[in-house]
Amino acid sequence: MPHRTPVARRWAGRLAALASLALLAGCGSGISFLDPHGPVAATQRDLFFEVTAWMMVVVVPAILLVPFVAWRYRRSATRSTYKPDWGFSWSLEALVWGVPIVLVCILASLIVGKARSLDPYAALASNQVPLDVEVIGLDYKWLFVYPEENVASIGVLPLPVGRPVRFRLTSDTVMQSFMIPALGSQIYAMAGMVTELNLLADRPGVLLGQNTQFNGFGFQGQKFDALAMPPADFARWMAEAKAGDRPLDQSAYAIVSQKGQLADLRARFQFDPAKGLIFSSVDPTLFSTVVARYRPDAAHRHRADETPAHSNGDHAHADQ
Structure with a gap:
């Protein structure tokens, strides 16, 4: 083994650390x-x-x-040709x-x-009808509403593998950035506006979801688990959610919309933060009500059975 000087060892350690960081950036499921x-x-x-x-x-x-x-x-080269008049x-x-x-x-x-x-607004090619999910950004958590199933969740986002998902997003606070890196995309959620995002999970897994927009000292904890699961498991999860006894009514929403992270709600609702906070029913007008709170004239444009037009002024910037 050749002898290494302290400087050489130090640089070797730095290069190894950089290589490790580069590998870690792309690894992990x-x-x-x-x-x-x-x-x-x-x-x-x-x-x-x-x-x-x-x-x-x-x-x-x-x-x-x-x-x-x-x-x-x-400067010390002796064999180089000196051409002081060369210019072009x-x-x-x-x-x-x-x-x-x-x-x-x-x-x-x-x-x-x-x-x-x-294009986040473009529907993905599939022979299945997209699953609608309404996303409301809060401080510092995401609320997911399934209007077809009439259930809601915080901290977990179940998704059926092989079926497109159409997200419609808004915020009940400051601007936030919704992102599930393993599914691709990033799109903003803003108060009084509705953005749309179309994604599809093609294999099962527990995927990281997060808010990538700095909007306060709790934003770093605004993460969730996107649970890509086979259709049978997704249907079972929904059945268990509906069988619960925790409605998301106005009083419950007043609590969950308060500033704080998911774990802060444990004392009020008695649940396991690792499994998320699940609501067995939800007010079907909750999403439009949140939009109308900041912009009444825009709420009616974004019902679940409508596709937002790019020319209506509500197409916020999205990075996919």
């Missing part, structure tokens, strides 16, 4: 689009690798040529400007082509 559990995240992953590969056309030569040029034309080269100009222009055109075609399939 259900926490990243690099391990996709749905077609949207799979498209994002493919686009990420394609863009990265094309960017290497510029990055790799730059990394290799910068130290070479610095060494080749160093068509071949060099074509290389410097031509390669980036071609690269930008290639990247633009890739992104534009994939952007259409990543």
Whole structure:
């Protein structure tokens, strides 16, 4: 074994740490689009690798040529040709400007082509009717309402594998950012507005869901488990939820909408935070009521049986 100086050992340790962080960024089930559990995240992953590969056309030569040029034309070099009057080269100009222009055109075609399939408002191709889920952002938790099943949950988001899910989102507080990385996408939820997001889970798993918008010192705990489960298990979960005796009425909503995290509700509702807070019934007008609280004229536009139009002024920015 060759002897290593303290400086060499220190740099070796730093490189190992950076390599570990790079590997950890993409590993782990259900926490990243690099391990996709749905077609949207799979498209994002493919686009990420394609863009990265094309960017290497510029990055790799730059990394290799910068130290070479610095060494080749160093002040102490005795074999380099000294050309003080040199000032222009068509071949060099074509290389410097031509390669980036071609690269930008290639990247633009890739992104534009994939952007259409990543439109959050576009329904995903499927022979099944989408499951509607209404999402209300609170401080610091997400409330999920299933209008078809008349149940609601906080902390867990059950999803049937193989069936598209149409999320409609709003906020009963400040702006928030809804994201399930393994399913792909990120979209904002804002008071008085309704955004839409279409996702699909193609295999079972417990997926990380979170708020990625800083909106207070409790936002880091605004996470939930998206439970992608086979249809039979999803139906069983819904049946058990309906069999409970915990309605989400106005008084219950007044409690859950107070500022605080999911664990803070344990004393009021007596539940296991690891399994989420489940409500056996819910006011069917809750979502529209929350929207109308901030913008009465927009509430009627976003019923579960309607598809929001991009031109109605309520299509908030989404990153997918």
